[in-house]
Amino acid sequence: MLVTATMLATVTGTAAPASATEPIPPLTASSAAPAPGGPADGHPLLDGYRPEPWRTWVQPEWSAPAGRYCSFPLQVRVVTQDVRVRVVARHPDGAVRREEFTGPLVVDFVNGDTAATARRDAGGSGAADYRPDGTWSRYTIVGPAGFGFRPGDHHPRGYYLLDGLHVVTIDTDGTRRLAVGFGEQENVCLALGD
Structure with a gap:
Protein backbone atom coordinates (compact mmCIF):
# COMPACT_ATOMS: atom_id res chain seq x y z
CA MET A 1 0.00 0.00 0.00
CA TYR A 49 14.60 15.06 11.34
CA ARG A 50 18.00 14.97 13.04
CA PRO A 51 18.10 12.17 15.62
CA GLU A 52 20.35 12.70 18.59
CA PRO A 53 21.80 9.78 20.59
CA TRP A 54 19.48 7.65 22.70
CA ARG A 55 19.71 8.22 26.44
CA THR A 56 18.19 6.52 29.47
CA TRP A 57 14.86 7.91 30.65
CA VAL A 58 13.37 7.00 34.02
CA GLN A 59 9.60 6.69 34.33
CA PRO A 60 8.78 8.19 37.73
CA GLU A 61 6.13 6.72 39.98
CA TRP A 62 3.16 9.06 40.39
CA SER A 63 -0.28 9.42 41.85
CA ALA A 64 -3.36 11.36 40.82
CA PRO A 65 -6.14 12.53 43.14
CA ALA A 66 -9.63 11.07 43.04
CA GLY A 67 -11.60 12.59 40.19
CA ARG A 68 -8.69 13.38 37.86
CA TYR A 69 -8.71 10.05 36.00
CA CYS A 70 -10.62 7.65 38.26
CA SER A 71 -13.21 8.12 41.00
CA PHE A 72 -10.47 7.04 43.47
CA PRO A 73 -6.84 8.11 43.90
CA LEU A 74 -4.77 6.37 41.21
CA GLN A 75 -1.17 5.39 41.87
CA VAL A 76 1.34 4.10 39.33
CA ARG A 77 4.26 2.04 40.59
CA VAL A 78 7.09 0.99 38.29
CA VAL A 79 7.88 -2.74 38.37
CA THR A 80 10.58 -2.88 35.68
CA GLN A 81 11.83 -0.45 33.07
CA ASP A 82 14.52 0.12 30.47
CA VAL A 83 13.09 3.14 28.65
CA ARG A 84 15.14 5.26 26.28
CA VAL A 85 14.47 8.67 24.79
CA ARG A 86 16.05 10.74 22.05
CA VAL A 87 15.44 14.15 20.55
CA VAL A 88 14.75 13.82 16.83
CA ALA A 89 13.84 17.41 15.91
CA ARG A 90 14.35 20.88 17.35
CA HIS A 91 12.71 24.26 16.82
CA PRO A 92 14.90 26.97 15.22
CA ASP A 93 15.74 28.34 18.69
CA GLY A 94 17.03 24.92 19.79
CA ALA A 95 14.02 23.94 21.91
CA VAL A 96 12.91 20.32 21.53
CA ARG A 97 10.25 19.90 18.83
CA ARG A 98 9.93 16.09 18.93
CA GLU A 99 11.17 13.29 21.18
CA GLU A 100 10.85 9.54 20.71
CA PHE A 101 10.43 7.12 23.61
CA THR A 102 10.83 3.34 23.50
CA GLY A 103 11.68 0.39 25.70
CA PRO A 104 10.23 -2.10 28.15
CA LEU A 105 8.08 -0.77 30.98
CA VAL A 106 5.88 -2.75 33.37
CA VAL A 107 3.78 -0.89 35.92
CA ASP A 108 1.26 -1.58 38.66
CA PHE A 109 -1.84 0.61 38.60
CA VAL A 110 -3.17 0.85 42.16
CA ASN A 111 -6.53 1.96 43.53
CA GLY A 112 -5.45 4.24 46.39
CA ASP A 113 -8.62 3.50 48.38
CA THR A 114 -8.75 -0.31 48.16
CA ALA A 115 -5.16 -1.23 47.18
CA ALA A 116 -6.54 -3.24 44.24
CA THR A 117 -3.72 -3.63 41.72
CA ALA A 118 -3.56 -4.25 37.98
CA ARG A 119 -0.15 -5.03 36.47
CA ARG A 120 0.26 -3.98 32.84
CA ASP A 121 2.89 -3.87 30.11
CA ALA A 122 3.20 -0.21 29.09
CA GLY A 123 6.40 -0.65 27.09
CA GLY A 124 5.39 0.57 23.67
CA SER A 125 6.84 3.45 21.71
CA GLY A 126 5.80 7.06 21.48
CA ALA A 127 6.64 10.41 19.98
CA ALA A 128 5.95 13.65 21.84
CA ASP A 129 5.59 16.83 19.79
CA TYR A 130 6.16 20.15 21.55
CA ARG A 131 5.26 23.73 20.75
CA PRO A 132 8.04 26.35 20.84
CA ASP A 133 6.98 27.23 24.43
CA GLY A 134 7.60 23.61 25.53
CA THR A 135 3.96 22.54 25.93
CA TRP A 136 2.77 19.32 24.32
CA SER A 137 0.90 19.57 21.04
CA ARG A 138 0.57 15.88 20.20
CA TYR A 139 1.56 12.47 21.51
CA THR A 140 1.68 9.53 19.10
CA ILE A 141 1.61 6.05 20.63
CA VAL A 142 2.40 2.68 19.14
CA GLY A 143 1.32 0.82 22.21
CA PRO A 144 0.98 -0.43 24.71
CA ALA A 145 1.41 2.85 26.57
CA GLY A 146 -0.63 4.77 29.13
CA PHE A 147 -2.37 8.12 28.75
CA GLY A 148 -4.89 9.90 30.95
CA PHE A 149 -8.00 11.88 30.09
CA ARG A 150 -9.49 14.28 32.64
CA PRO A 151 -12.90 15.89 33.05
CA GLY A 152 -13.26 18.48 30.28
CA ASP A 153 -11.09 16.58 27.80
CA HIS A 154 -12.62 15.39 24.54
CA HIS A 155 -12.59 11.72 25.54
CA PRO A 156 -14.24 9.91 28.44
CA ARG A 157 -12.40 10.41 31.73
CA GLY A 158 -10.02 7.61 32.66
CA TYR A 159 -6.46 6.41 32.54
CA TYR A 160 -6.08 4.28 29.44
CA LEU A 161 -3.64 1.66 28.33
CA LEU A 162 -3.59 2.26 24.58
CA ASP A 163 -2.39 -0.62 22.39
CA GLY A 164 -2.04 -0.10 18.66
CA LEU A 165 -1.74 3.28 16.94
CA HIS A 166 -3.19 6.22 18.89
CA VAL A 167 -2.64 9.94 18.46
CA VAL A 168 -3.58 12.33 21.26
CA THR A 169 -3.66 16.04 20.47
CA ILE A 170 -3.36 18.67 23.17
CA ASP A 171 -4.91 22.10 22.64
CA THR A 172 -3.08 25.22 23.81
CA ASP A 173 -5.38 25.32 26.87
CA GLY A 174 -4.31 21.76 27.79
CA THR A 175 -7.49 20.03 26.61
CA ARG A 176 -6.72 16.53 25.31
CA ARG A 177 -8.49 14.62 22.55
CA LEU A 178 -7.99 11.22 20.99
CA ALA A 179 -7.58 12.17 17.32
CA VAL A 180 -6.69 8.70 16.03
CA GLY A 181 -7.43 5.40 17.72
CA PHE A 182 -6.62 2.10 16.04
CA GLY A 183 -6.38 -0.77 18.50
CA GLU A 184 -7.41 -1.48 22.06
CA GLN A 185 -8.20 1.12 24.73
CA GLU A 186 -8.36 -0.30 28.24
CA ASN A 187 -9.52 2.12 30.93
CA VAL A 188 -7.57 0.77 33.92
CA CYS A 189 -9.90 2.66 36.28
CA LEU A 190 -12.58 0.09 35.37
CA ALA A 191 -10.20 -2.80 36.10
CA LEU A 192 -9.57 -1.27 39.55
CA GLY A 193 -13.20 -0.78 40.56
CA ASP A 194 -14.69 2.27 38.82
Missing part, protein backbone atom coordinates in the same frame (compact mmCIF):
# COMPACT_ATOMS: atom_id res chain seq x y z
CA LEU A 2 1.26 3.47 -0.83
CA VAL A 3 1.10 6.08 1.89
CA THR A 4 -0.10 9.47 0.71
CA ALA A 5 0.36 12.84 2.33
CA THR A 6 -3.41 12.91 2.98
CA MET A 7 -3.13 9.70 5.04
CA LEU A 8 -0.22 11.10 7.02
CA ALA A 9 -2.02 14.40 7.57
CA THR A 10 -4.98 12.48 8.98
CA VAL A 11 -2.78 10.57 11.42
CA THR A 12 -0.56 13.47 12.46
CA GLY A 13 -3.19 16.21 12.48
CA THR A 14 -1.34 18.41 10.02
CA ALA A 15 -2.54 20.08 6.85
CA ALA A 16 -2.03 18.06 3.69
CA PRO A 17 -0.26 19.81 0.82
CA ALA A 18 -2.00 20.47 -2.48
CA SER A 19 -0.24 17.41 -3.91
CA ALA A 20 -1.66 15.25 -1.12
CA THR A 21 -2.93 12.51 -3.38
CA GLU A 22 0.54 11.82 -4.77
CA PRO A 23 2.43 9.00 -3.05
CA ILE A 24 5.25 10.01 -0.76
CA PRO A 25 8.58 9.04 -2.32
CA PRO A 26 10.14 5.90 -0.88
CA LEU A 27 13.05 6.17 1.51
CA THR A 28 16.40 5.59 -0.10
CA ALA A 29 19.88 5.50 1.37
CA SER A 30 20.37 9.12 0.34
CA SER A 31 17.04 10.32 1.78
CA ALA A 32 17.28 8.41 5.06
CA ALA A 33 20.11 10.55 6.43
CA PRO A 34 19.67 14.29 6.84
CA ALA A 35 21.89 16.61 4.87
CA PRO A 36 24.17 18.57 7.20
CA GLY A 37 22.57 21.90 8.02
CA GLY A 38 19.65 21.43 5.62
CA PRO A 39 16.45 19.47 5.09
CA ALA A 40 16.70 15.72 4.85
CA ASP A 41 17.44 15.59 1.14
CA GLY A 42 13.99 17.06 0.46
CA HIS A 43 12.09 14.01 1.71
CA PRO A 44 8.79 15.29 3.19
CA LEU A 45 8.79 12.89 6.14
CA LEU A 46 12.34 13.66 7.21
CA ASP A 47 12.48 17.44 6.89
CA GLY A 48 14.06 18.63 10.12
Whole structure:
Protein backbone atom coordinates (compact mmCIF):
# COMPACT_ATOMS: atom_id res chain seq x y z
CA MET A 1 0.00 0.00 0.00
CA LEU A 2 1.26 3.47 -0.83
CA VAL A 3 1.10 6.08 1.89
CA THR A 4 -0.10 9.47 0.71
CA ALA A 5 0.36 12.84 2.33
CA THR A 6 -3.41 12.91 2.98
CA MET A 7 -3.13 9.70 5.04
CA LEU A 8 -0.22 11.10 7.02
CA ALA A 9 -2.02 14.40 7.57
CA THR A 10 -4.98 12.48 8.98
CA VAL A 11 -2.78 10.57 11.42
CA THR A 12 -0.56 13.47 12.46
CA GLY A 13 -3.19 16.21 12.48
CA THR A 14 -1.34 18.41 10.02
CA ALA A 15 -2.54 20.08 6.85
CA ALA A 16 -2.03 18.06 3.69
CA PRO A 17 -0.26 19.81 0.82
CA ALA A 18 -2.00 20.47 -2.48
CA SER A 19 -0.24 17.41 -3.91
CA ALA A 20 -1.66 15.25 -1.12
CA THR A 21 -2.93 12.51 -3.38
CA GLU A 22 0.54 11.82 -4.77
CA PRO A 23 2.43 9.00 -3.05
CA ILE A 24 5.25 10.01 -0.76
CA PRO A 25 8.58 9.04 -2.32
CA PRO A 26 10.14 5.90 -0.88
CA LEU A 27 13.05 6.17 1.51
CA THR A 28 16.40 5.59 -0.10
CA ALA A 29 19.88 5.50 1.37
CA SER A 30 20.37 9.12 0.34
CA SER A 31 17.04 10.32 1.78
CA ALA A 32 17.28 8.41 5.06
CA ALA A 33 20.11 10.55 6.43
CA PRO A 34 19.67 14.29 6.84
CA ALA A 35 21.89 16.61 4.87
CA PRO A 36 24.17 18.57 7.20
CA GLY A 37 22.57 21.90 8.02
CA GLY A 38 19.65 21.43 5.62
CA PRO A 39 16.45 19.47 5.09
CA ALA A 40 16.70 15.72 4.85
CA ASP A 41 17.44 15.59 1.14
CA GLY A 42 13.99 17.06 0.46
CA HIS A 43 12.09 14.01 1.71
CA PRO A 44 8.79 15.29 3.19
CA LEU A 45 8.79 12.89 6.14
CA LEU A 46 12.34 13.66 7.21
CA ASP A 47 12.48 17.44 6.89
CA GLY A 48 14.06 18.63 10.12
CA TYR A 49 14.60 15.06 11.34
CA ARG A 50 18.00 14.97 13.04
CA PRO A 51 18.10 12.17 15.62
CA GLU A 52 20.35 12.70 18.59
CA PRO A 53 21.80 9.78 20.59
CA TRP A 54 19.48 7.65 22.70
CA ARG A 55 19.71 8.22 26.44
CA THR A 56 18.19 6.52 29.47
CA TRP A 57 14.86 7.91 30.65
CA VAL A 58 13.37 7.00 34.02
CA GLN A 59 9.60 6.69 34.33
CA PRO A 60 8.78 8.19 37.73
CA GLU A 61 6.13 6.72 39.98
CA TRP A 62 3.16 9.06 40.39
CA SER A 63 -0.28 9.42 41.85
CA ALA A 64 -3.36 11.36 40.82
CA PRO A 65 -6.14 12.53 43.14
CA ALA A 66 -9.63 11.07 43.04
CA GLY A 67 -11.60 12.59 40.19
CA ARG A 68 -8.69 13.38 37.86
CA TYR A 69 -8.71 10.05 36.00
CA CYS A 70 -10.62 7.65 38.26
CA SER A 71 -13.21 8.12 41.00
CA PHE A 72 -10.47 7.04 43.47
CA PRO A 73 -6.84 8.11 43.90
CA LEU A 74 -4.77 6.37 41.21
CA GLN A 75 -1.17 5.39 41.87
CA VAL A 76 1.34 4.10 39.33
CA ARG A 77 4.26 2.04 40.59
CA VAL A 78 7.09 0.99 38.29
CA VAL A 79 7.88 -2.74 38.37
CA THR A 80 10.58 -2.88 35.68
CA GLN A 81 11.83 -0.45 33.07
CA ASP A 82 14.52 0.12 30.47
CA VAL A 83 13.09 3.14 28.65
CA ARG A 84 15.14 5.26 26.28
CA VAL A 85 14.47 8.67 24.79
CA ARG A 86 16.05 10.74 22.05
CA VAL A 87 15.44 14.15 20.55
CA VAL A 88 14.75 13.82 16.83
CA ALA A 89 13.84 17.41 15.91
CA ARG A 90 14.35 20.88 17.35
CA HIS A 91 12.71 24.26 16.82
CA PRO A 92 14.90 26.97 15.22
CA ASP A 93 15.74 28.34 18.69
CA GLY A 94 17.03 24.92 19.79
CA ALA A 95 14.02 23.94 21.91
CA VAL A 96 12.91 20.32 21.53
CA ARG A 97 10.25 19.90 18.83
CA ARG A 98 9.93 16.09 18.93
CA GLU A 99 11.17 13.29 21.18
CA GLU A 100 10.85 9.54 20.71
CA PHE A 101 10.43 7.12 23.61
CA THR A 102 10.83 3.34 23.50
CA GLY A 103 11.68 0.39 25.70
CA PRO A 104 10.23 -2.10 28.15
CA LEU A 105 8.08 -0.77 30.98
CA VAL A 106 5.88 -2.75 33.37
CA VAL A 107 3.78 -0.89 35.92
CA ASP A 108 1.26 -1.58 38.66
CA PHE A 109 -1.84 0.61 38.60
CA VAL A 110 -3.17 0.85 42.16
CA ASN A 111 -6.53 1.96 43.53
CA GLY A 112 -5.45 4.24 46.39
CA ASP A 113 -8.62 3.50 48.38
CA THR A 114 -8.75 -0.31 48.16
CA ALA A 115 -5.16 -1.23 47.18
CA ALA A 116 -6.54 -3.24 44.24
CA THR A 117 -3.72 -3.63 41.72
CA ALA A 118 -3.56 -4.25 37.98
CA ARG A 119 -0.15 -5.03 36.47
CA ARG A 120 0.26 -3.98 32.84
CA ASP A 121 2.89 -3.87 30.11
CA ALA A 122 3.20 -0.21 29.09
CA GLY A 123 6.40 -0.65 27.09
CA GLY A 124 5.39 0.57 23.67
CA SER A 125 6.84 3.45 21.71
CA GLY A 126 5.80 7.06 21.48
CA ALA A 127 6.64 10.41 19.98
CA ALA A 128 5.95 13.65 21.84
CA ASP A 129 5.59 16.83 19.79
CA TYR A 130 6.16 20.15 21.55
CA ARG A 131 5.26 23.73 20.75
CA PRO A 132 8.04 26.35 20.84
CA ASP A 133 6.98 27.23 24.43
CA GLY A 134 7.60 23.61 25.53
CA THR A 135 3.96 22.54 25.93
CA TRP A 136 2.77 19.32 24.32
CA SER A 137 0.90 19.57 21.04
CA ARG A 138 0.57 15.88 20.20
CA TYR A 139 1.56 12.47 21.51
CA THR A 140 1.68 9.53 19.10
CA ILE A 141 1.61 6.05 20.63
CA VAL A 142 2.40 2.68 19.14
CA GLY A 143 1.32 0.82 22.21
CA PRO A 144 0.98 -0.43 24.71
CA ALA A 145 1.41 2.85 26.57
CA GLY A 146 -0.63 4.77 29.13
CA PHE A 147 -2.37 8.12 28.75
CA GLY A 148 -4.89 9.90 30.95
CA PHE A 149 -8.00 11.88 30.09
CA ARG A 150 -9.49 14.28 32.64
CA PRO A 151 -12.90 15.89 33.05
CA GLY A 152 -13.26 18.48 30.28
CA ASP A 153 -11.09 16.58 27.80
CA HIS A 154 -12.62 15.39 24.54
CA HIS A 155 -12.59 11.72 25.54
CA PRO A 156 -14.24 9.91 28.44
CA ARG A 157 -12.40 10.41 31.73
CA GLY A 158 -10.02 7.61 32.66
CA TYR A 159 -6.46 6.41 32.54
CA TYR A 160 -6.08 4.28 29.44
CA LEU A 161 -3.64 1.66 28.33
CA LEU A 162 -3.59 2.26 24.58
CA ASP A 163 -2.39 -0.62 22.39
CA GLY A 164 -2.04 -0.10 18.66
CA LEU A 165 -1.74 3.28 16.94
CA HIS A 166 -3.19 6.22 18.89
CA VAL A 167 -2.64 9.94 18.46
CA VAL A 168 -3.58 12.33 21.26
CA THR A 169 -3.66 16.04 20.47
CA ILE A 170 -3.36 18.67 23.17
CA ASP A 171 -4.91 22.10 22.64
CA THR A 172 -3.08 25.22 23.81
CA ASP A 173 -5.38 25.32 26.87
CA GLY A 174 -4.31 21.76 27.79
CA THR A 175 -7.49 20.03 26.61
CA ARG A 176 -6.72 16.53 25.31
CA ARG A 177 -8.49 14.62 22.55
CA LEU A 178 -7.99 11.22 20.99
CA ALA A 179 -7.58 12.17 17.32
CA VAL A 180 -6.69 8.70 16.03
CA GLY A 181 -7.43 5.40 17.72
CA PHE A 182 -6.62 2.10 16.04
CA GLY A 183 -6.38 -0.77 18.50
CA GLU A 184 -7.41 -1.48 22.06
CA GLN A 185 -8.20 1.12 24.73
CA GLU A 186 -8.36 -0.30 28.24
CA ASN A 187 -9.52 2.12 30.93
CA VAL A 188 -7.57 0.77 33.92
CA CYS A 189 -9.90 2.66 36.28
CA LEU A 190 -12.58 0.09 35.37
CA ALA A 191 -10.20 -2.80 36.10
CA LEU A 192 -9.57 -1.27 39.55
CA GLY A 193 -13.20 -0.78 40.56
CA ASP A 194 -14.69 2.27 38.82
